[in-house]
Amino acid sequence: MASKIEVSVELKSDANKIWESIKESANFFPKALPHQYDSIEVLEGDGKSIGSVRLVKFKNGLSEISTTKEKIVDFDEETKTISYTVIDGSLVNYYNNFKASLSVSSINGESGSSVKWSAEFEKTSEQVPDPELIKGFAVKSFQDLDAFLLANGL
Structure with missing residues (x-):
């Protein structure tokens, strides 16, 4: 049975700056967030459109999750929404299915933004905890x- 966290x-x-950074995450995240990401390698496609496959390598010691291979299954420029399914890597040891989605929106009347992240997942067993660690990450x-963009005037 599938569960969901958000x-x-x-x-x-x-919001536009956050969205552009997320769209370009394969190149941008390892540079902006080197303490979290070793690399994001585009294996198929352009890394941001539907069907693209990316191999994400996380810094050692963050958790027992060291890599994920993600396939983008939904992308909407207008609504600033992207969804991906984990198809290989460390997560498949814990979850039979793991699909994450995120959307970026402007905060009404302010220059800030809001990012909504959610994941639908199915555990490999009842002993596997909900992916709170992934949510926190x-x-x-x-x-x-956000801090990187602000500190660098981007």
Whole structure:
């Protein structure tokens, strides 16, 4: 049976800047967030459109999750939404299915933005915990991305 977790993070950076950074995450995240990402390698496609496959390598010691291979299954420029399914890597040891989605929106009347991240997942067994660690990693990534953009005047 599939379960779902979600979180919303308010950021100070403009929604368009956050969205552009997320779209270009294969190149941008390892440079902006080197303490979290070793690399993001585009294996198929352009790394941001439907059907693209990316191999994400996380810094050693963050958790037992060291790599994920993600396939983009939805991408909408207009609504600033992207979804991907994990097709290989460390996560498949814990979850039979793992699909994450995120959307970026402007905060009404402000220059800031909001990122909503959610994941639908099916555990390999009842002993596997909900992916709270992954949710926390996503929140920290968005907050650190915001801090990087602000500190560098981007």
